[in-house]
Amino acid sequence: MPLLDAARAVRENAYAPYSHFKVGAAIRGKSGTIYSGCNVENAAYPEGTCAEAGAIAAMIAAGETEFTEAAVIADSPNPVPPCGGCRQKLAEFATGHVEITLATTAGSTRTTTIAELLPGAFSQSDLER
Numbered sequence: 179m180p181l182l183d184a185a186r187a188v189r190e191n192a193y194a195p196y197s198h199f200k201v202g203a204a205i206r207g208k209s210g211t212i213y214s215g216c217n218v219e220n221a222a223y224p225e226g227t228c229a230e231a232g233a234i235a236a237m238i239a240a241g242e243t244e245f246t247e248a249a250v251i252a253d254s255p256n257p258v259p260p261c262g263g264c265r266q267k268l269a270e271f272a273t274g275h276v277e278i279t280l281a282t283t284a285g286s287t288r289t290t291t292i293a294e295l296l297p298g299a300f301s302q303s304d305l306e307r
């Protein structure tokens with residue numbers, strides 16, 4: 179799966195000297211282009227950023243605002259679940275039925291959707307008055 183391959187490759191560049199937990203994420207923009215990102219930790223721990231945030235930033239920087247597929251990989255016992263903040267970030271740029279593949283470096287995968295990850299997400303429409 180090309181998207182998972184991209185997530186696996188970018189994970190190698192993760193900067194995780196504190197947690198030693200490297201994560202790679204990749205999203206496919208509507209145009210078909212793949213954007214990838216890895217976690218970037220910081221000595222001031224809360225300043226670290228997640229892999230998903232990096233992939234989203236790369237897509238936005240390239241001028242796209244919607245993705246149609248996503249993949250996240252880590253060396254975790256079970257397919258890595260995105261953190262709560264990343265679920266909200268992902269939901270901003272994809273419709274609920276978009277599939278996201280969660281994976282371990284050992285080879286297990288679980289496919290879910292944006293809506294399953296964050297049911298009842300707060301969205302742009304909730305800002306309407």
Ligand code: THU
Pocket residue numbers: 194197199200201216217218219226227228229230259260261264
């Ligand atoms: N991490 C991610 O990059 N994405 C996730 O979905 C889960 C957690 C990172 C944040 C931190 O650098 C490390 O994994 C350990 O929490």
